Amino acid sequence: MKGTxxxxxxxxxxxxxxxxxxxxxxxxxxxxxxxxxxxxxxHGKKGIIKKFENDEGIAAYVDAGKFAASVHHALACADCxxxxxxxxxxxxxxxxxxxxxIKSARQCLHCHKEEQIxxxxxxxxxxxxxxxxxYTCTNCHGSHAITRVEGLKRFVDEEKYCxxxxxxxxxxxxxxxxxxxxxxxxxxxxxxxxxxxxCSDCHFGFSHEDHPRRNFRSRREFSLALSENCRRxxxxxxxxxTESIHYMKLxxxxxxxxxxxxxxxxxxxxxxxxxxxxxxxxCRKCHPGIYDIYAKSVHGKALFSGHDRDVPxxxxxxxxHDIRNPLAVQYHEKIPEMCGNCHANKAIADEYGxxxxxxxxxxxxxxxxxxxxxxxxxxxxxKPLRPMAVxxxxxxTHNISxxxxxxxxxxxxxxxxxxxxxxxxxxxxxxxxxxxxxEPSLKKAPLVYIINLIYAIFMPVMITGFFLQIGLHxxxxxxxx
Numbered sequence: 001m002k003g004t005x006x007x008x009x010x011x012x013x014x015x016x017x018x019x020x021x022x023x024x025x026x027x028x029x030x031x032x033x034x035x036x037x038x039x040x041x042x043h044g045k046k047g048i049i050k051k052f053e054n055d056e057g058i059a060a061y062v063d064a065g066k067f068a069a070s071v072h073h074a075l076a077c078a079d080c081x082x083x084x085x086x087x088x089x090x091x092x093x094x095x096x097x098x099x100x101x102i103k104s105a106r107q108c109l110h111c112h113k114e115e116q117i118x119x120x121x122x123x124x125x126x127x128x129x130x131x132x133x134x135y136t137c138t139n140c141h142g143s144h145a146i147t148r149v150e151g152l153k154r155f156v157d158e159e160k161y162c163x164x165x166x167x168x169x170x171x172x173x174x175x176x177x178x179x180x181x182x183x184x185x186x187x188x189x190x191x192x193x194x195x196x197x198x199c200s201d202c203h204f205g206f207s208h209e210d211h212p213r214r215n216f217r218s219r220r221e222f223s224l225a226l227s228e229n230c231r232r233x234x235x236x237x238x239x240x241x242t243e244s245i246h247y248m249k250l251x252x253x254x255x256x257x258x259x260x261x262x263x264x265x266x267x268x269x270x271x272x273x274x275x276x277x278x279x280x281x282x283c284r285k286c287h288p289g290i291y292d293i294y295a296k297s298v299h300g301k302a303l304f305s306g307h308d309r310d311v312p313x314x315x316x317x318x319x320x321h322d323i324r325n326p327l328a329v330q331y332h333e334k335i336p337e338m339c340g341n342c343h344a345n346k347a348i349a350d351e352y353g354x355x356x357x358x359x360x361x362x363x364x365x366x367x368x369x370x371x372x373x374x375x376x377x378x379x380x381x382x383k384p385l386r387p388m389a390v391x392x393x394x395x396x397t398h399n400i401s402x403x404x405x406x407x408x409x410x411x412x413x414x415x416x417x418x419x420x421x422x423x424x425x426x427x428x429x430x431x432x433x434x435x436x437x438x439e440p441s442l443k444k445a446p447l448v449y450i451i452n453l454i455y456a457i458f459m460p461v462m463i464t465g466f467f468l469q470i471g472l473h474x475x476x477x478x479x480x481x
Contacts, residue, residue: 032068035076038086040064056097066145080107105137139164162199163189178219184267192269202229220255226266227259234260240321258286276313277303283314294398310348316341326397333375335390336362358437362391393418 032040040062042048048060067073078085083092094100140161169183189195200207216222231238241247241260249257263282264270272279280303284291294300294314302308317338318324324331340359342348349356362368371388394415395401401411412431419426440449 032064032073033076035078035086036067039077050100052094052096052100054096058097058100062144070144070146072144072146080104082107101138104143108137172222174216174218174222176218180219180222188268192267193271194267194269204229204232223261224255224259227261230260230264237321244321244323245325246323256286262286276309276311277307279313279315290398297396297398297400298402299400310342310351312342329387332387332390333371335392336368336371339391355437357439361437361439389418389422393421 043060043062044064046059046061049057050060051057072080083090094103163184163186166183167185169181172180172182174180194202205212216225238260246257246259250259262285270278280291280294280300295304299311303311303313318326326332336359343354344356344359346356348354363372367389371390374388395411396414415431416426416428419430423430440446440452442449
């Protein structure tokens with residue numbers, strides 16, 4: 001029994017010693033130096049945090065397996081951390097984590113001279129900036145798990161690799177003297193509709209191994225070159241833009257005409273379907289005067305003040321990519337169809353207390369019927385183009401005002417002026433001859449309603465009597481024979 005008890009006690013003592021000892025090194029860590037293994041007895045355990053004066057902190061944990069697989073596995077800790085040794089472990093003070101990282105990165109220059117670093121295109125641009133903040137090598141290459149560039153993606157995500165440098169504002173110079181302050185952040189990319197894409201998906205030609213340096217004459221030339229990248233994924237949209245007035249202007253040498261990135265942005269690309277006010281804001285960059293007029297219209301007020309998602313914005317009338325010339329007759333004739341998308345929609349009209357008869361009454365009156373005849377004649381008989389009055393000729397384009405309330409007098413005055421463009425002798429009461437978009441009733445235009453009712457009864461009676469008279473005449477003629 002005593003021998004058995006002694007064996008049990010010995011096993012408990014051995015277990016306690018093993019639990020108190022540092023974890024054994026794995027087989028892949030066998031190549032590490034004795035000094036490194038000694039440092040890892042502490043730094044191989046998670047939970048050690050180095051604190052800085054601004055209350056930031058950084059983990060002092062080193063993954064032994066990743067360090068053994070790094071290009072620095074043959075180095076001893078003191079080769080980079082020359083202030084530390086087995087018997088010397090000073091407590092250094094730093095204002096912030098950034099200061100600590102910059103200080104630590106200077107150790108890289110002991111082996112990797114600036115002349116050598118500058119031979120890589122990605123490094124050369126940073127060295128020209130003259131900012132020590134950009135010399136923080138660990139931002140891109142890591143600290144203890146440093147691998148060769150072609151193997152970097154095993155340990156470092158591509159976004160983190162690129163953001164390591166490009167999260168800072170980097171100056172891109174052009175040959176005409178312009179400078180672009182370029183940079184982005186992980187937060188901006190994650191909030192974009194392209195959040196699931198990698199950097200090289202758009203910036204093809206750039207990778208961990210290859211970072212070419214390209215030269216552009218101007219900032220605008222650089223922007224136009226980048227917009228071509230969109231074609232790889234959005235070929236259908238890009239094809240539509242080739243039919244737009246913007247592309248026509250661009251092909252004629254007007255480099256101010258907008259391209260994909262001018263409307264959608266670069267890294268922080270928003271989802272326009274969810275933020276319709278952004279659409280008008282983007283168009284404002286090139287059309288500020290029209291934007292100001294639209295903002296004061298009945299549509300603009302509802303959009304910006306009421307945040308109404310049903311209100312039409314620029315692309316609802318002009319389309320998003322295949323933007324046509326609004327001065328062309330073909331575009332002019334499609335305006336009733338555009339307006340009908342909302343004003344003939346019963347769900348939208350009922351929600352805002354509007355009439356759905358606006359398009360129906362237009363198509364059945366003189367202007368609408370004549371427009372149909374002109375379109376058919378032009379298609380079949382190749383007649384010349386003749387514009388006919390459509391919605392915007394009476395209501396305006398971007399400055400559409402409410403026909404009710406205080407604006408009604410102004411609308412009436414503008415309507416008379418528009419009538420006089422075609423009807424030169426139109427007087428002050430000329431617009432009153434038109435029933436607007438109302439159908440006649442006992443409340444609205446009762447006289448017209450009664451006359452229409454009389455005609456609706458009288459005409460069938462008259463036609464019936466006419467045929468009855470003819471029938472009786474034929475019957476009498478047959479009897480007399």
